[in-house]
Amino acid sequence: MATKLKQVMRVLMVLIRSNRANLRVVFKGGLLMLLSTQTTPAVYTVAAAGRWCSKVSKKNIKKEAVDTLSSFVSLCDCPYPEELCKFSDNFGPLRFAYSFQVDQEGQEWEIERFLQIFSLVHAQITVILKVRNKEHTHQQVFSVKSTHSVLGHAVAMDSTAFGQTPFSVRSLPSCSRVHPVLGETLPLLLPSEAVEAGLCGEVSINTMAVLGPCMKLYPNWPTRISRICISFTLQREFLEMVEFTVGDDHIEDPKPECSRAVSQEVKLEQCHPVEQTLTIFLFIQLNDPFNSQLSDLITNEETLEKYLDKVLQYNGEKMRSVLRCLLENTLKEFLKRKKSSETFQSAMSVILSCVNSIVIGSSNAAFRSSCLKSMKVQNTHELAKSMQQTLQRVINGRYTSRSGCTAQKTEEEAVSGQNNAETCEEGLPGKRAHRDKEQSPLISKRQCPDTTAGDSKASTSGLWENLPSPMTAMFCEGPGEEMCLEATSSGLPCNTEKKNQEVEREWLQELKNLTEWD
Amino acid sequence: MHKQFSDVDTVRAELLQNLVDDGETVTNLGSITRLEVVSRIEEVTKKIISSLSMEEAPVLTLKSRSRWSNVRFSKLVGLLLTMGGTVSTLRSDCPSTVMKFALILKALSAIYKLVQSDSYVTKRDIYYNDPQLFGSQKTLDTIVDDISCLLKVPRRSLHVCASTKGLISGDLCYLEEDGTRVDCTSTVVPVSSSVSGIINIVSSAKFVLVIEKDATFQRLVDDEFCINFYPCIIITGKGVPDVNSRLMVKKLWETLHIPVFALMDADPHGIEIMCIYKYGSISMAFEAPTLTVSSMLWLGLLPSDIESLGLPQDALIPLTVADERKLNNIKKRPYMSFHPAWEKEMELMLRWKQKAEIESLVSIAPHFLTRVYLHNKLSYGGWI
Numbered sequence: 001m002a003t004k005l006k007q008v009m010r011v012l013m014v015l016i017r018s019n020r021a022n023l024r025v026v027f028k029g030g031l032l033m034l035l036s037t038q039t040t041p042a043v044y045t046v047a048a049a050g051r052w053c054s055k056v057s058k059k060n061i062k063k064e065a066v067d068t069l070s071s072f073v074s075l076c077d078c079p080y081p082e083e084l085c086k087f088s089d090n091f092g093p094l095r096f097a098y099s100f101q102v103d104q105e106g107q108e109w110e111i112e113r114f115l116q117i118f119s120l121v122h123a124q125i126t127v128i129l130k131v132r133n134k135e136h137t138h139q140q141v142f143s144v145k146s147t148h149s150v151l152g153h154a155v156a157m158d159s160t161a162f163g164q165t166p167f168s169v170r171s172l173p174s175c176s177r178v179h180p181v182l183g184e185t186l187p188l189l190l191p192s193e194a195v196e197a198g199l200c201g202e203v204s205i206n207t208m209a210v211l212g213p214c215m216k217l218y219p220n221w222p223t224r225i226s227r228i229c230i231s232f233t234l235q236r237e238f239l240e241m242v243e244f245t246v247g248d249d250h251i252e253d254p255k256p257e258c259s260r261a262v263s264q265e266v267k268l269e270q271c272h273p274v275e276q277t278l279t280i281f282l283f284i285q286l287n288d289p290f291n292s293q294l295s296d297l298i299t300n301e302e303t304l305e306k307y308l309d310k311v312l313q314y315n316g317e318k319m320r321s322v323l324r325c326l327l328e329n330t331l332k333e334f335l336k337r338k339k340s341s342e343t344f345q346s347a348m349s350v351i352l353s354c355v356n357s358i359v360i361g362s363s364n365a366a367f368r369s370s371c372l373k374s375m376k377v378q379n380t381h382e383l384a385k386s387m388q389q390t391l392q393r394v395i396n397g398r399y400t401s402r403s404g405c406t407a408q409k410t411e412e413e414a415v416s417g418q419n420n421a422e423t424c425e426e427g428l429p430g431k432r433a434h435r436d437k438e439q440s441p442l443i444s445k446r447q448c449p450d451t452t453a454g455d456s457k458a459s460t461s462g463l464w465e466n467l468p469s470p471m472t473a474m475f476c477e478g479p480g481e482e483m484c485l486e487a488t489s490s491g492l493p494c495n496t497e498k499k500n501q502e503v504e505r506e507w508l509q510e511l512k513n514l515t516e517w518d
Numbered sequence: 519m520h521k522q523f524s525d526v527d528t529v530r531a532e533l534l535q536n537l538v539d540d541g542e543t544v545t546n547l548g549s550i551t552r553l554e555v556v557s558r559i560e561e562v563t564k565k566i567i568s569s570l571s572m573e574e575a576p577v578l579t580l581k582s583r584s585r586w587s588n589v590r591f592s593k594l595v596g597l598l599l600t601m602g603g604t605v606s607t608l609r610s611d612c613p614s615t616v617m618k619f620a621l622i623l624k625a626l627s628a629i630y631k632l633v634q635s636d637s638y639v640t641k642r643d644i645y646y647n648d649p650q651l652f653g654s655q656k657t658l659d660t661i662v663d664d665i666s667c668l669l670k671v672p673r674r675s676l677h678v679c680a681s682t683k684g685l686i687s688g689d690l691c692y693l694e695e696d697g698t699r700v701d702c703t704s705t706v707v708p709v710s711s712s713v714s715g716i717i718n719i720v721s722s723a724k725f726v727l728v729i730e731k732d733a734t735f736q737r738l739v740d741d742e743f744c745i746n747f748y749p750c751i752i753i754t755g756k757g758v759p760d761v762n763s764r765l766m767v768k769k770l771w772e773t774l775h776i777p778v779f780a781l782m783d784a785d786p787h788g789i790e791i792m793c794i795y796k797y798g799s800i801s802m803a804f805e806a807p808t809l810t811v812s813s814m815l816w817l818g819l820l821p822s823d824i825e826s827l828g829l830p831q832d833a834l835i836p837l838t839v840a841d842e843r844k845l846n847n848i849k850k851r852p853y854m855s856f857h858p859a860w861e862k863e864m865e866l867m868l869r870w871k872q873k874a875e876i877e878s879l880v881s882i883a884p885h886f887l888t889r890v891y892l893h894n895k896l897s898y899g900g901w902i
Contacts, residue, residue, distance in 0.1 A: 350621070
């Protein structure tokens with residue numbers, strides 16, 4: 001990607017950051033990147049509008065910006081001022097708009113990728129990439145519906161980011177909420193080389209991880225982690241996204257084939273494991289209270305970026321411990337399912353060998369023939385084989401005894417409340433899995449509402465602008481706690497909870513009425 | 519000597535009369551044949567296979583053995599498992615129960631072989647057959663009790679013996695199942711691990727004294743209580759009694775029909791242990807008819823003895839919050855309404871907020887327990 005474009009972006013981000021009172025409040029806005037390739041040299045324009053960069057338009061700041069930018073780019077006029085007008089019409093007055101000549105054009109796909117990933121950690125901003133020449137105009141808009149605010153970053157949490165699940169393909173209810181797990185904040189020590197190179201200030205790293213798509217509505221559906229992404233963000237600028245593809249032989253639940261537990265939940269012809277993505281966010285913060293000059297701030301950030309590998313290596317042990325803790329918390333459910341699967345496998349072999357041993361060891365002809373007749377087999381050898389296959393079908397793919405969503409729990413309570421028999425079941429009742437399936441659309445309506453993009457925009461902006469500190473409000477449970485926040489329409493969590501409780505009450509009443517009719 | 523036992527003889531006569539008068543019949547699990555046990559295990563297996571044939575996850579339904587709502591009180595027997603009540607369903611398709619389901623089947627298949635071949639093993643033998651699978655001996659203990667409850671057969675019919683921890687001594691001779699003659703007169707003998715096989719019990723004991731703790735038992739043995747003072751049998755289960763110790767006390771009562779007295783600490787734990795001998799525990803309520811001795815009498819150490827004997831303050835122990843909770847819990851039990859005198863004793867303990875161990879009697883005089891306390895109690899009917 002064009003180095004100059006990246007440098008201009010850094011100037012913009014440093015300006016925004018150094019002129020904002022509360023960095024943890026996330027404001028909306030727009031960012032336009034206009035590439036005019038018809039002239040030689042090409043002219044790139046970077047423009048920003050909206051509340052997210054409102055302070056940048058001050059006179060003295062503008063002057064500082066021009067001075068800094070002039071030191072490494074040749075500023076010029078925008079060849080398409082009408083594009084800036086159009087952008088301004090949509091996002092408000094331009095707070096930052098500079099065009100500059102570039103001798104070496106960056107690859108378009110590189111810029112596209114940069115902006116796409118930039119929008120992942122600046123999800124509140126609508127990013128527009130426009131490539132214009134005499135013949136044609138190409139425009140691409142990076143905008144996400146679901147966001148999650150963490151440490152002043154609006155992190156994209158679109159369910160589409162995690163690919164399609166068998167549920168969304170079949171329009172089955174699926175949880176669109178995000179369940180980010182916040183890790184510890186770790187102060188980093190600087191290695192001597194970095195300090196000698198001029199890096200100063202305090203460096204710390206915040207961690208967060210997300211495993212998606214959410215499978216809480218389908219706790220017995222097999223899953224596999226197919227992708228691991230690590231996102232590095234320095235200050236508010238996106239640095240890099242590293243992706244790993246996990247092979248088939250790693251981190252996978254056993255395939256269910258024709259698992260009954262799964263088919264009870266959702267009847268699909270094929271029960272392929274849902275591929276999950278584990279995304280780890282590393283937010284690197286640099287606090288340098290003694291530097292206030294724009295050029296110093298930029299130099300310091302550039303030095304940190306250059307020595308980041310060494311800084312991370314220098315703090316390797318602590319980093320590993322923080323990440324291990326974060327992964328343990330994020331993969332808690334996944335590992336639990338894996339353990340359940342192992343328990344089932346070992347229990348199954350014991351069950352089969354014991355039942356076989358009793359049948360084989362019996363001298364009661366009537367008992368033996370009754371067992372063979374039940375399984376429709378001729379001899380004990382066939383009986384063992386048949387029992388193994390059946391038990392495999394019956395118990396395989398069953399990982400959890402409890403449903404994951406509050407709604408399902410309440411439903412179970414409500415249904416068991418109707419049951420007069422005083423039965424205390426240690427496992428799942430026979431028909432429960434089936435009932436889960438039947439009731440799931442209702443659950444989805446109550447717990448995982450699909451909201452329109454319009455609604456979401458309104459509510460998110462309201463939330464972010466009103467919250468004094470998203471950290472205290474949203475992560476009051478402390479680091480490592482799993483949060484269950486609704487993605488786009490996440491109003492205040494307590495409001496959502498209240499709303500859910502109301503719906504639950506209504507629903508329980510409906511159930512009660514149904515029982516009376518019966 | 520004759521005068522000494524007049525009260526004990528009187529109480530014996532009363533107990534025998536009660537036996538005749540009380541007509542309540544209770545199902546006894548004792549008379550179950552090997553064939554019946556085998557057939558019940560086959561029935562369980564058949565159900566599992568039948569569930570599988572219908573593509574359903576096999577389940578085992580166990581009576582919950584930890585709920586008071588699942589037991590009823592019979593004055594004659596004690597705590598009995600009710601016919602209905604709460605059950606626990608062990609599902610084979612539920613991760614939290616599948617392992618217990620498998621372990622029950624593992625033990626069941628071992629028991630099936632044992633009963634078929636009419637051989638016996640200890641629980642420890644089964645455990646060491648696959649220690650990794652069972653995890654701990656305690657898990658297997660619970661599973662064997664669960665199987666006993668599931669098949670509705672007494673534990674000894676499962677051909678699984680528990681290692682015995684009780685001790686017995688006194689005026690008693692008997693023949694073990696294997697023909698060994700055991701004489702407890704001048705020695706301490708471990709309680710047999712096959713109490714049901716004991717025959718030819720010979721004794722001229724006037725009573726059986728069930729002692730809570732080993733230390734007190736040893737003191738009585740050292741003082742030659744059964745030889746020098748009274749013709750009696752002393753037995754201890756060393757704290758919470760094992761099944762064999764309880765079976766032995768029951769066997770002695772059923773064979774000799776002599777009064778059974780309890781000598782426990784004057785604390786909630788002591789009372790609890792006495793209640794287990796007398797009325798059984800909820801976890802073993804399914805086997806109560808073969809284990810309980812409802813005629814058992816509380817000889818000492820009574821909380822009221824603390825005051826009447828003038829036990830020094832430093833020999834007493836303050837009642838803890840847990841003790842108070844336990845006492846209040848015991849007071850609420852269904853059998854307590856039949857024992858107003860016991861309730862009174864517990865009230866005293868709660869009021870004084872103090873408890874005492876049997877050993878505290880040493881603070882009065884070294885041989886006070888054998889020479890004075892028990893002598894007076896037995897001579898003047900100081901039991902309740």
